[in-house]
Amino acid sequence: MFRSVFRAAPALTRVSGMRSGFVKPTFSVASRFYASSTLSKDEITTRIADVIKSFDKTAAAASITGETQFSKDLGLDSLDTVELLVSIEEEFDIEFPDKVADELKSVGETVDYISNNPEAN
Amino acid sequence: MPVAGSSKVQILHMYKEFIRNSNKIQNYNFREYFLRRARESFRANKNVKSPEKISELISEAEKDLGVLKRQSVISNMYTFDKLVVEPLKKR
Amino acid sequence: MFKGLSFVSRRVPVLGSVGYARNGTTLANAAVQRRMYASAKVALAEDLTLETHTDNQTAAIEQANERGAMANPEVMDSGMQSLQHAYRESGDYGTRPIYLDMQATTPTDPRVLDTMLKFYTGLYGNPHSNTHSYGWETNKEIEKARNYVAQVIKADPKEIIFTSGATESNNMALKGVSRFYKKTRNHIITTRTEHKCVLEAARAMKNEGYEITFLNVDPQGLVNLQELEAAMRPETCLVSIMAVNNEIGVMQPLKEIGELCRKRKIFFHTDAAQAYGKIPIDVNEMKIDLLSISSHKIYGPKGIGAMYVRRKPRVRLDPLISGGGQERGLRSGTLAPPLVAGFGEAARLMMKEYGNDSAHIRRLSDKLMNGLLSIDHTILNGSADHRYPGCVNISFAYVEGESLLMALRDIALSSGSACTSASLEPSYVLHALGKDDALAHSSIRFGVGRFTTEEEIDYVIKAIRERVDFLRELSPLWEMVKEGIDLNSIEWSGH
Numbered sequence: 109m110f111r112s113v114f115r116a117a118p119a120l121t122r123v124s125g126m127r128s129g130f131v132k133p134t135f136s137v138a139s140r141f142y143a144s145s146t147l148s149k150d151e152i153t154t155r156i157a158d159v160i161k162s163f164d165k166t167a168a169a170a171s172i173t174g175e176t177q178f179s180k181d182l183g184l185d186s187l188d189t190v191e192l193l194v195s196i197e198e199e200f201d202i203e204f205p206d207k208v209a210d211e212l213k214s215v216g217e218t219v220d221y222i223s224n225n226p227e228a229n
Numbered sequence: 230m231p232v233a234g235s236s237k238v239q240i241l242h243m244y245k246e247f248i249r250n251s252n253k254i255q256n257y258n259f260r261e262y263f264l265r266r267a268r269e270s271f272r273a274n275k276n277v278k279s280p281e282k283i284s285e286l287i288s289e290a291e292k293d294l295g296v297l298k299r300q301s302v303i304s305n306m307y308t309f310d311k312l313v314v315e316p317l318k319k320r
Numbered sequence: 321m322f323k324g325l326s327f328v329s330r331r332v333p334v335l336g337s338v339g340y341a342r343n344g345t346t347l348a349n350a351a352v353q354r355r356m357y358a359s360a361k362v363a364l365a366e367d368l369t370l371e372t373h374t375d376n377q378t379a380a381i382e383q384a385n386e387r388g389a390m391a392n393p394e395v396m397d398s399g400m401q402s403l404q405h406a407y408r409e410s411g412d413y414g415t416r417p418i419y420l421d422m423q424a425t426t427p428t429d430p431r432v433l434d435t436m437l438k439f440y441t442g443l444y445g446n447p448h449s450n451t452h453s454y455g456w457e458t459n460k461e462i463e464k465a466r467n468y469v470a471q472v473i474k475a476d477p478k479e480i481i482f483t484s485g486a487t488e489s490n491n492m493a494l495k496g497v498s499r500f501y502k503k504t505r506n507h508i509i510t511t512r513t514e515h516k517c518v519l520e521a522a523r524a525m526k527n528e529g530y531e532i533t534f535l536n537v538d539p540q541g542l543v544n545l546q547e548l549e550a551a552m553r554p555e556t557c558l559v560s561i562m563a564v565n566n567e568i569g570v571m572q573p574l575k576e577i578g579e580l581c582r583k584r585k586i587f588f589h590t591d592a593a594q595a596y597g598k599i600p601i602d603v604n605e606m607k608i609d610l611l612s613i614s615s616h617k618i619y620g621p622k623g624i625g626a627m628y629v630r631r632k633p634r635v636r637l638d639p640l641i642s643g644g645g646q647e648r649g650l651r652s653g654t655l656a657p658p659l660v661a662g663f664g665e666a667a668r669l670m671m672k673e674y675g676n677d678s679a680h681i682r683r684l685s686d687k688l689m690n691g692l693l694s695i696d697h698t699i700l701n702g703s704a705d706h707r708y709p710g711c712v713n714i715s716f717a718y719v720e721g722e723s724l725l726m727a728l729r730d731i732a733l734s735s736g737s738a739c740t741s742a743s744l745e746p747s748y749v750l751h752a753l754g755k756d757d758a759l760a761h762s763s764i765r766f767g768v769g770r771f772t773t774e775e776e777i778d779y780v781i782k783a784i785r786e787r788v789d790f791l792r793e794l795s796p797l798w799e800m801v802k803e804g805i806d807l808n809s810i811e812w813s814g815h
Contacts (some may be wrong), residue, residue: 112293164245186237186241187241187244187268187272189273190241190244190245190248191244191248191268193245194245194252196249197249198252206242206245209245210238210241231563256429257417257773258427258771258772258773259427259430259771261771261773261775262770262771263430266676293720295432296431296434299428299434300430300431300433300434303430303433304430305394308414309412309416310414310415310416311414311416311418311731312413312414312416312418312776313413313414313417313418313731313779314413314414314773314775314776314779315410315413315414316412316413316417317412317413317414318412
């Protein structure tokens, strides 16, 4: 138990530096320590697909892969894309820096960023 | 969006802040309301072209965002049981 | 703002670790706890209890037991059985009821609270102190609020008098105006469907020797203008007719009434507690002389309201409260700046959000009304056209309203009868519309507001449908109705 808590420590200090990480209830962080911080790309893709499905019902039928583009394939406008990325942030308990988020245009790019981010869980 | 480059990014970042902070409100009805209003008002002003109007809308939104940030903190200080329409777990 | 908050979080770990040490947990654990607190800028110590639990099941049973003493035991039984049935079986959802009692009061808008807080943290000056800046700064905020409150009804800010609420305003109008003019005029006209405080104030004036005419309303709940005109006398000083009814949501023809009154030089007072900010009101166009406003019906704080008192032609009235002469001498006493400012912000938001709120409320209330009226043997009470959409009053025949409410503990509603827990009398408003006791007893009022969601409306339609079916299955009357027996043809024998 302690090992996992200490492993999470860098993640916690990171959150404190964020602009709007001010109401993260700490206990919910604690409850997620069972997961390894390194997720497989397949797992990330599946979870992102689930987020997209609950976000936009019309996309439920479309098969979502790494190639799926937010605007071209899902028909999301810039505001929708922002909202989707916030939902994905919440799913993985991370926050994309603005500069990163502005460049994320497809599921694949998002998966890559998350899989390279040790704090995602 | 016909908005000039830098202000478009600025507006999208602001929208992100509205969504993030609305999501943090504990009270179901207030959370849903502020999400709905953020979506509606950003979309309603999507085609505003006049730079004066845009900067006016931005400064108004900055004020509203301040209120939203403070109130989402307060809503986490005094919380209540969830409503019968609210799932207890997110997933 | 964030600097201030991070200060809080620095203190919290100390509190947390103290709590843990006392509980006999290891030091290492306390250290872990400290690290976790450091993560959030605002973290609350876990030993602070800020969660407010609403145990509505216990409350329902307690209330049922209390009422059991006076109600028909069979009805109570059915209520209790359906109570079991009334909750979602799974523990996946919360327990707090959906709030659909917007005519009783509305939730305080977070933006209103945000405006009010600074008056509790720093702006504490007495707005009537004019010798220092503490007074000036609060006074400035009061006048800003007065301006917003006036703008909603297109009045002049000087015509707004802050009171403790619509009840005080209504009392002030009825008692104040008639007392001022008592030498020449001793007659007041009002209607049978007014709010209790208007009816009671009118009754009090009757005891002081005034004559009161209580106008009847038609089955739609509307006042008949010919009847109103016929009731007017040379000695009539005041006509008091509410703008939107609190039980059935019916809107009276304010403009026509205002014109009639102005023509006869009679003052027109309207109780707009349920209408202010929700329907368009222009005091000049509608020739309104006095108008009562309540703050907590427009997502503002409780404990404050206002009265519009026309200046040209001037309306004179005796104040109810004497003192330092604040509020043009009509309502003495130090104003409550937090409440006034919150009220002002609520009024500003009613204007700013008017289009959005109206569309949202109309859409949801249409959905609710269509959903509920598609259940057999249901009737919409009050006019279908002249109404404020946010108030829907429906009778469910062959169901007792109280037992339906009992079975609906997951939805906060009021029966149209607005009865206190002590009386099970049916609504006097529905009676005035000519509804019989049975139908009046089976009516429920639904209030839709700014913060109501579509999800809630869907839940409510489904829940009501299920439970109306359930309660009807228990009713012997319903069995007869299904068999096609005309209930009116039955001769009931007394015991």
